[in-house]
Amino acid sequence: MTTTTRPPTPSPAPARAGAVADVARITGLVVLTGVLVVVAFASITLGTRGVGVSTIIRSFTDYDPDSTAQTVIRELRVPRTIIGILAGMALGLGGALLQGVTRNPLADPSIMGTTNGASAAIVVTIMVFGAQSLHTYVWFGFLGAAAATFLVYAVASFGREGATPVKLALAGAAVSAGLYSLITGIVMTNLDALNEMRVWQVGSLASRGWPILHQVWPFFVVGILAALVTARWLNGLALGDDIATALGQRVARTRGLVFVIVTVLAGSAVAACGPIVFVGLVVPHLARAICGPDYRWTLPYTLLLSPILLLAADIVGRLVMRPGELQVGVVLGVIGAPAFILLVRRRNLAEL
């Protein structure tokens, strides 16, 4: 890729400028953490009158089943919000990792096979066993996502050079394409599958409660923690395989590990909430536009921005169409995409 649009940084006093930028970036992270807390609070309390922090705490410590407000918060809002936060983080980080490891701005769980793997597993389950509960889908979805991601990596790893970015991207696209045919083929001939998929495929936080959270939280936590330590590897890979090798990285092993983490992150997120493409595809670019191409910053920014946007969009979706809901994916696309376009226009984005 060319470097035409990247002006060289002026040489005088780079160290001091770097320190100033670091302070700004840390401040940004603190502010975003605050925003996340506010958004999460709003997501829990919105629409229920006179609810404060004390009500939330009381609904757990001193639960009164007769209080509608407490029940709504305890059984619906809190798990939904926690899933939103974790799934948002997982999707965002999954996208950032895939983009880093393939050095491709278009790589995200939905085009690299993960999402279609989950969908395919779910429709096959429905075709064989009939419609099931949401939390059965989570297991099958996770397995499908893992199998598809593994297949992508295996196909790309054949041959002498191993899994190069180009081969990974193509293998991901090919696996996605094949699974897409399988999914639409079943959906168009199986009414059960059509009905279930129509709901699942949109991607939503609605009716995600404690059972699902109990199923997936260990995957989320392990995946998110593991993802955060990959920053240095991704920075190395960003310079190209040759330089990364020269810097002492074992490129093939690094790629393999990153793929395992992506499988855990994206697999569990897609299984729990369905495909919410925007978060995995766009938020990493958003983070990069704000804090620059260094993954030691990109990953934390993605970590915070993803759940903020997801929860905010979820809240907007709940507000605009009462008593119904507008799906998160729709809100993110309609509001988030134009904002993203403006940002790309205004900034000189460093390339992957």
Add this chain to the structure above:
Amino acid sequence: MTDLLDRPADQPAAPEPTVRVRRGRRFRQARVVVVTTILGAVAFALFVATMMIGSFPVSAWEVIASTFRLQDDPSIDFIVRDLRLPTAVTALAVGLALGMSGLIFQKLLGNPLASPDFVGISSGASMFAAVAIITFHASGLVVSGVALLGAVLSAGAIYLFAWRDGVTGYRFVLIGIGVSEFFVAITGYVIARAQVSDARAAMSWLVGSVGQAGATELRILLVSLAVLLPLSLLMGRQLGVIELGDDAAQGLGLRVQAARLGLLTVSVLLVALATAAAGPVAFVALIAGPIAVRLLRGQGSGLLAAAFVGAIIVLLADLVAAHALPAALPTGVVTGGIGAPYLIWLLATVNREGRGG
């Protein structure tokens, strides 16, 4: 010319590598011609085959004779020309257009994933078509026209948004992602809010099928292809230089912005017209190019080969969708399943010889 050849007399010339390089080029060129010809022949054979099969089988000769008006036989002519030819021609034309435009996009934007499906062109067409079908109960030619408009408008919007002292491939891809997400969201919203019957109509258009093209769309597509395909082939040389990166291309004397705009225009028109005729048939544009490039071992521009591969995928998908499955399905359901396993096989085997990319 080449002063490099005017060696001083005392320096002995080394003819062997020179001859070998020239011979190598001829051999590679011959290979490109042979592979491309074979792909073309396969595409033609499938084109004929799709018209042979059906409740009333027709022989290959009868299909060819009737299609090219070599002899008249009213009953055969009715089956071939009136019933089966339109679908077969649509499949052929849509495949050619998608295959070629997909490879142009991938080379132009320097990204193997940057097919028109993923950078916002097809999603623009889909959004416009879905709104037309659901909100205005449009059908047939109107939907096609609106889809064409949608594809061209979204491509224009991406180009304008990405313009800043010129357009780089990378910025075009990023803006394309944004535009695509926007249209996909609206499409999803419109379908989710629609009556069930309207939603089903819209969804079946969105899957894409070569059977849904009307006579007018087909005629427009064919006339445009007659102009656009040769034009794309002529621009293949510019494309071969652009894919070396903007700096290298400019160093070689290419006016990069003009060439990029020209190539984008041609390939957007190809996608838009194909989509207008058959809907956004999925994954053909994405997969045809890489398959062609690998079959040619990276030689030449591969544009014509990619067009043939696209046609093969769509024709084969049409055959499978219409005849090989328990229930007849839209073509778009099958295209991914046809091309993907082959691309996976190519990726896995061609690379073992160290020839991949």
Add this chain to the structure above:
Amino acid sequence: MTSHDLRAEDLTLGYADVDIVSHLDVQVPDGRITVIVGANACGKSTLLRGLARLLKPRSGAVLLDGKAVQDLRSVDVAKVVGLLPQTPVAPDGITVADLVGRGRYPHQGFFRRWSPEDDAAVEAAMEATGTADLAERPISALSGGQRQRVWVAMALAQDTDLVLLDEPTTYLDITHQVELLDLLTDLNRAHGKTIVIVLHDLNLACRYADHLIAMKSGAIVREGAPQDIIDADLVSDVFGLSSDIVPDPVSGTPMVVPRGRHHVATPAL
């Protein structure tokens, strides 16, 4: 080889809202090897891109044989001035011979395709760079040094009287660096090609340059034959490095021996 005059007058270049090179005058000596050196981000690559017509001047002009390059047709410039950029992109799966052949672009018309002349130029370029044996190999299967030689071959196949190269020795080990610079010297001596190189290694620059240009903050600090211009003050000014200058035991050209904070056994000369 026809002689050419490439020069910049009052040239200002920049990206977005930053000027990188400002009001600079320079003339590329015809038939010589010119090397541009300077610390990172001093504007040397920008100057090279400006000379190759890749950047539009903010002010002033780049003149080729007396005419502003912006007013000339791109292909006409490309028949005289060739450029090897810092980060060219090798298309997926392309072979060496095919890539070198792309260098023939400016010599072909919209309808005039491959000719025996093109064959001859490609062959000569591959022979000169020792890449003829690699002709059928895919680029992705080559080592870094081989790859760089292929790119140089592409620039040579363009068959221009002037060749500009932006850090062509990056990624190369010391053997390949010397080999590449020897090759460029061969081309200069045997065929009279004018060569301009942006180079990081100051000692190789001193050895191979007929004409050395030292840049700092977008301006030329000093230029001339290496032995005339290189001294400890210049190195300290341009690179902010304290050093001793000794004659290179092999070539006799100036050699810059850096004085770091450790392992310094002798007082400054």
